[in-house]
Amino acid sequence: MSLSRKFPFLSFCLPSERLFERSLLREFTSMAAGVFFVLLAIVVVTRGAKLLGLAAGGRVASEAIAALLGFVLLGIVPWLLSLTVFITVLMTLTRAWRDREMDIWFAAGQPLTAWVRPVLIFAVPMALLSASLSLGMTPWAKQKSREYREQLATRDDMSALAPGMFKESSRADRVYFIENFSGDGGAARNIFVQSREGERQTVTIAEQGYLMSHPDGERILVLQNGRRYDGVQGQADYRVIEFAEARVRVEEGDRRTVGTATEAKTTLALLGSADPEEQGELAWRIAIPISAILLALVAVPLAYVNPRVGRTFNLLIAVLLFSIYLNLINLGQSWIAAGRLPSWIGIWPVHLVVGGIAYTLFRWRSKART
Numbered sequence: 001m002s003l004s005r006k007f008p009f010l011s012f013c014l015p016s017e018r019l020f021e022r023s024l025l026r027e028f029t030s031m032a033a034g035v036f037f038v039l040l041a042i043v044v045v046t047r048g049a050k051l052l053g054l055a056a057g058g059r060v061a062s063e064a065i066a067a068l069l070g071f072v073l074l075g076i077v078p079w080l081l082s083l084t085v086f087i088t089v090l091m092t093l094t095r096a097w098r099d100r101e102m103d104i105w106f107a108a109g110q111p112l113t114a115w116v117r118p119v120l121i122f123a124v125p126m127a128l129l130s131a132s133l134s135l136g137m138t139p140w141a142k143q144k145s146r147e148y149r150e151q152l153a154t155r156d157d158m159s160a161l162a163p164g165m166f167k168e169s170s171r172a173d174r175v176y177f178i179e180n181f182s183g184d185g186g187a188a189r190n191i192f193v194q195s196r197e198g199e200r201q202t203v204t205i206a207e208q209g210y211l212m213s214h215p216d217g218e219r220i221l222v223l224q225n226g227r228r229y230d231g232v233q234g235q236a237d238y239r240v241i242e243f244a245e246a247r248v249r250v251e252e253g254d255r256r257t258v259g260t261a262t263e264a265k266t267t268l269a270l271l272g273s274a275d276p277e278e279q280g281e282l283a284w285r286i287a288i289p290i291s292a293i294l295l296a297l298v299a300v301p302l303a304y305v306n307p308r309v310g311r312t313f314n315l316l317i318a319v320l321l322f323s324i325y326l327n328l329i330n331l332g333q334s335w336i337a338a339g340r341l342p343s344w345i346g347i348w349p350v351h352l353v354v355g356g357i358a359y360t361l362f363r364w365r366s367k368a369r370t
Contacts, residue, residue, distance in 0.1 A: 021118045024092075028122040032088040039080050040073070047072050067148060074141035078134040078288045083322065085126045086295035089119055090318050093303030112366050115300045123296035131289035135267045138285070143264035191223060193248055203229045204246065221248040279343040280336035287329045287347050294354045295322065301361035325354055 051065045093115070096102045167176045179190035193204040206226030211219060223246045231238035262281050270282040298321065302314055328350045335341035 071145035081130040082292040089299035127289040127292040
């Protein structure tokens with residue numbers, strides 16, 4: 001077996017340095033795919049569990065879970081890409097340190113800064129993809145999510161019904177229960193409707209029923225073979241009425257025009273805006289791809305493994321650094337939105353600090369090898 005195949009990091013000794021870069025990029029790509037899907041799975045499980053909890057409580061329709069989860073993922077993917085770049089570079093170089101391949105790298109006369117070019121070749125396309133999502137796709141997804149939530153909130157009472165669950169009307173004056181409901185135009189069995197008008201309370205029970213729509217859009221719940229109890233709670237003068245057919249008008253949700261929140265506005269609409277909140281949102285979107293580049297550079301010297309400390313120490317430092325970086329970006333955005341930080345300063349001081357950390361770590365690790 002040739003030395004270059006046994007130690008891929010020695011490929012720079014060959015006539016073409018592209019062999020080394022291609023080998024490293026293949027490792028970066030395979031590692032990034034695994035890291036991204038693991039992070040994505042964590043987000044899907046956590047956010048999906050939250051949406052399922054809302055659906056169980058009747059606050060979100062069960063058929064809306066998949067769509068809302070998709071919109072949430074589109075808003076989180078840009079940050080997942082930045083974190084994926086950071087973890088990928090960190091884990092790949094940590095493995096090189098652990099397997100003593102970095103010792104061979106330095107013994108061949110190559111400095112630590114020689115890693116910058118292949119790392120940037122990997123990180124820049126990921127940052128561009130993150131930028132396209134944060135500047136374009138994410139605002140669109142947030143706007144669609146708002147529109148979809150408003151549509152769910154303004155549906156009529158029967159559209160929000162789920163079999164086997166009590167559902168309160170939008171005006172909180174009526175409660176529905178359907179044991180078995182086969183759809184908007186289908187038949188329902190064992191229907192319960194409780195309504196209140198002032199002090200009077202009406203309870204209607206029917207064996208079956210169906211929905212009927214008028215040409216003007218009004219919807220009527222037709223009840224068949226049932227009984228109605230009408231009276232004031234606590235008094236004995238309840239009226240009991242048996243019927244072969246009765247009709248109940250279904251309340252419609254209030255039709256509202258969906259506005260556009262700052263986080264859902266397009267990037268073109270935010271450019272040149274004098275509104276501090278919109279300026280903060282624009283700075284936050286730009287910070288995402290920049291963070292991918294800076295974190296990739298920080299990961300190169302941060303991947304050093306000290307046998308005396310342990311293999312997980314640098315990973316803990318990396319997680320702490322990413323958390324602090326993300327929190328400072330969010331803090332900078334909130335300060336800009338509140339008018340406490342000028343927009344021309346923005347979040348750039350945070351980026352400069354992280355860039356300074358990367359430069360300091362490179363100098364420190366380079367001196368340690370000399």
